[in-house]
Amino acid sequence: MPHITPDTLRNDSAFITRLTALRQDLHRHPETAFEEHRTADIVARRLAEMGIEIHRGLGGTGVVGTLKGKRPGQRVIALRADMDALFIEEQTGLPYASEVPGKMHACGHDGHTTMLLGAAEKLAADPDFAGTVHFIFQPAEEGLGGARVMIEDGLFDLFPCDAVYGLHNAPKEPLGRVLTRPGPFMSAGDTWEVIFEGSGGHGAMPHTATDPTVPAGQFIAALAQIISRKVPATDSAVISVGHIAAGDYMSPNIIPAKVVVRGTARSYRPQIRDLLEQSIGSFAEHCAAPHGVSARLIYTRRYPPLVNTGAEVSRAVAAARVSVGENMVDPKAPLAGGSEDFSFMLEKVPGAYVMMGNGDGPEAAFVHTPKYDFNDALIPIGVAYWLNLVAAELAA
Structure with a gap:
């Protein structure tokens, strides 16, 4: 697979327009933990339209898509996005603001879901890699441990993999800046x-x-x-x-x-x-x-604490540098004080989790606040990162 830049994806205006509309639709219809039925239906339908094999029901509303590369290879990786929203009354005044009283996508999971679907679409159109990719769309990250429930339901028994990767947007950080570190990263x-x-x-x-x-x-x-x-x-x-x-x-x-x-x-x-x-x-x-x-x-x-493994951090950093440039990647980021249930996955499988700048400057609303909104300009950057990560992991 050739390296992909965000500009390459931006040049495909129909693709970016389609993903932006999807993200804003998900934002308009937030669903909280273990109730992501509409979101899961959209994810499953889009994966099926791409020709990706789908499995539903893990964690109740979880969706897993599986895509095999057209070149021979035994390595298997998983990419994960969370789908759930929060119990917050939105105060953004945006034209696509939440239509569900008391609920909103105040953490950007609508964007995470969109970026992974965008990467799945590009990979399905040209699966020029050696091995297999599982796309994990997870419910209930916000406090109820959807990752743990998916694992208990047999996630890694049904879909064993050699590495698992996740990402999260980071408001106030420069748009596209990638932060990660080997070892403990989140508490x-x-x-x-x-x-x-x-x-x-x-x-x-x-x-x-x-x-x-x-x-x-x-x-x-x-x-x-x-x-x-x-x-x-x-x-x-x-x-x-x-x-x-x-x-x-x-x-x-x-x-x-x-x-x-x-x-x-x-x-x-x-x-x-x-x-x-x-x-x-x-x-x-x-x-x-x-x-x-x-x-x-x-x-x-x-x-549990989120602990990245060294080899996988190296691959994630390499993919990030190709995507946004070396100066925009911090491979020795400070410890992050928040917690993430992706940590349950990393207890079972080696992997790496990165934070990706959502931009909007120091005055931007932070996650879990009524005025927060995912920055749609991050979509092509996140998709490029996923594509370059697959290339780094499944090159041969």
Whole structure:
């Protein structure tokens, strides 16, 4: 396969116009986790029209397309795009804004789906590669672990592969800039909850009560010490409080019997993940005990850290450099604080995940906000990257 540039694709104006219309149609009709029925129907229909073999049902609404190259080769790779939207009320005012109240494509998965379909179309028209490509269209990336569910449903048993690749747009980064790194790239995303329980009592007579608010406050203040005094300086980790609940707004004179503190914990290595879980529970108990209050930790491990493998990062970087130029590729990008369920796939198969600049400058709306929109100018860049990655992986 010859190298493909975004300009080559832009010259095919009918192709770009068709993909842009598709992306904006998907944006207009967002579907949230495990409800991507319309989106999956569109994906499956378009793949079938290309002559690509399709399989449906993994993860409920997942779609997998399989295309064999016309040259002999045994290597098999998979390219993945996510399809789901978020529960956010859109405020962009765009002519193709969401028509579904309370839901919008606020993370660009409409663009990810479009770019992978565009790459599938070009590859199906001329499958000049040696081996097999699986196109994975995944549901429920946003918090519900659609990748994990697809794997549990037999994704890599039915479609074994030698490498798997994913990408995500990056608002505020220059358009088309590619960021990745070998090893840990994105953090594990865990949710924790500590329940402090006492007797509660009358606010005017705290000496008669077992008050859970005091240890809860001490615990919140102490959490930062886990990072500063427990986590080695050579590692990165974050603990944040996102929810506190106690008592009733209309009863400020009542000491509540229970205080619930919830938050998130982010880490990049299994040992640090274990340390955070143990330390949050230990700190809670040590804060509670002197006050005669109980503390119970519920720690939920959601997404594991996303860990890229070196050989696959090298191929991804080579494909990116061909697509956007060497100066637009950062192969040693900083750790990213977010989490991604593509990490479940990378636990099973070697692979690489890249971030790709969505442009629009520092004032651009970030993902997961009501004014965010995927930049359609990224479409030919993303398609070119996928095509060049297939060329790098399946050249012989």
